[in-house]
Amino acid sequence: MEQFVKYTGLVAPLDRANVDTDQIIPKQFLKSIKRTGFGPNLFDEWRYLDEGFPGQDNEKRPKNPDFVLNKPRYQGASVLLTRRNFGCGSSREHAPWALMDFGFRAIIAPSYADIFYNNCFKNGLLPIVLPEATVDGLFKAEAANTDFQLTIDLANQQVITPDGQAIGFEIDEFRKHCLLNGLDEIGLTLQQGDAIREYESRRRAAEPWIFQEPQQQ
């Protein structure tokens, strides 16, 4: 996993609440058996005027000129600014994969759906929670300035605006540690293999039925 240290990027404003994962990456693209290549279909139903399906040449599809990510000023955006309850709906991890494949490294919103929030960390995408009023202020500041860039300093838990204002944010220590160091969670957990085995033998004695193996026939 890529390390997330200090990062400055162009902000794209997606002024909608309750953006669900069906909208982030429509279900027809879930059929891939890979982890990459979802970026061109991020927000597919909003970005393109036709119906998307896997295997299309997305370059040739008619784009919706009104959709934020299609506007020239947001090309190369890597920080997504959005409204409350982002990532609700289906648990598909393709949503953070698509956001990252497109080029986003961080999201700023007042709140996220739980599963989506978890999935972001597992893939090195940073979901930042800021109060509703602060997010509103960022939307206004962005609207008033082209090329609005924010610096995200994960180590110090700060979002820094172009005029130097530092906005603090909260983040779970362990998740921060993993993001900062690009640590793979499975490897970390396997370091505790003895504790898992010990737990298993206790349970096996008390509740043997849990360990009954399924029968193929």
Next chain:
Amino acid sequence: MAGKTLYDKLWDAHLVTEREDGSALIYIDRQIIHEVTSPQAFEGLRLAGRQPWRSGASVATIDHNVPTTPFNNASDIVDDTSRIQVQTLQDNTRQFGITEYGIGDVRQGIVHVMAPEQGAVLPGMTVVCGDSHTSTNGALGCLAHGIGTSEVEHVLATQTLVAQKMKNMQVRVEGDLGPGVTAKDVVLHIIGVIGTAGGNGHAIEFAGSAIRSLSLEGRMTVCNMSIEAGARAGMVAVDDTTIDYVRGRPFAPKGADWDKAEAYWRGLVSDADAEFDTLIEIDAADIRPQVSWGTSPEMVVPVDGLLPDPADEADEVKRSGMERAYQYMGLKPGIKTSDIQLDRVFIGSCTNSRIEDLRAAAQVAKGHKKADSVKQVLVVPGSGLVKQQAEQEGLDKIFIEAGFEWRQPGCSMCLAMNPDRLQPGEHCASTSNRNFEGRQGNGGRTHLVSPAMAAAAAVAGHFVDIRDLAPADQTA
């Protein structure tokens, strides 16, 4: 010290280690695997040269994108990507020694229908699956929730999950449910009251006399939609209904183990003095049959109510959400639910595709025909075993005589990954759980209802109040 909630007990029993920051490693007793969210997890294992920690803890089936018309081999699936996923699951389960109920196996079906049916999910377990409706299984008094693909890989490799303890919420529904009011109406009503973010960060325990009065299948319907109320996990405490449901299932303990298990399971209830972070109390008498009108599961009205006016909504974000929903749905505030003309009806999904759901729909459909204006009524049983049971009871004949289509088990039009889907602009009465934009097909318009309401709507061509039908047609 206050007593423990059911969730506290399940959490404590599965704690392997706790970390200083409050996160924990919890042991996972059962993982359910399907073709869509698992390929990248297996790919990850292979890339890292890892093996499953305990392959016997997993059980797999195919559901999300299998066709619901008969087929014999993966190679019969026309859609390329669906076929590849079904084949990939077969290859992966074989390579890693995991049991799969695949094509042609009578046990194949929707993950959350198959697993409890087999007894692969038991009270007191922790259960995960790469599908957000895993909460369905919490009806058995276990901790069950959806996880993402990286977590599927993590559980495969370590049999544990890194988790944060959630907050405790109890939704207590007291009193008697009125005639025609089903488990689906109960949960839609709850979501209408607390909203789609109401349960965020919580594990919900559904309790109260109205929940107790539900069958185990009804409880599954309620727990199924926990995620639509914002909560990853929903659960119901163990009682006689739970024990009776589990007894005799293929994976259930037998003999002396059974007695020991039952004694343990009986303790899986919240202590009388347990404290909840959030308590919601609902009067069962307030619950009427529900219809969703918009593009979020909280946008519901009672069948005899009028569609709400966004102008009456004080919250600006909600108001614009409602306006957008009206535009998408092609509907106007103030109309009656019976004014909504339906193009298709879908009876199925992990919310409502069990035998009791099919019985309820069949009871309404019996002796009637679908309205001419309705193009298609799909009835999709949740598993091969549900299908078999329904056919033994003659339900398939009732549906076919009514002009409904009787299909093979799978997720089908719940998410339209297979050929079953809505055309743009079509309105569908659906027993599934999500009415998001495009969920049942690009531009499709979903209305969530109970199986009985869906069947009645199929016959009338529009929504009707199930309570107005002749008593013989009513289902409680």
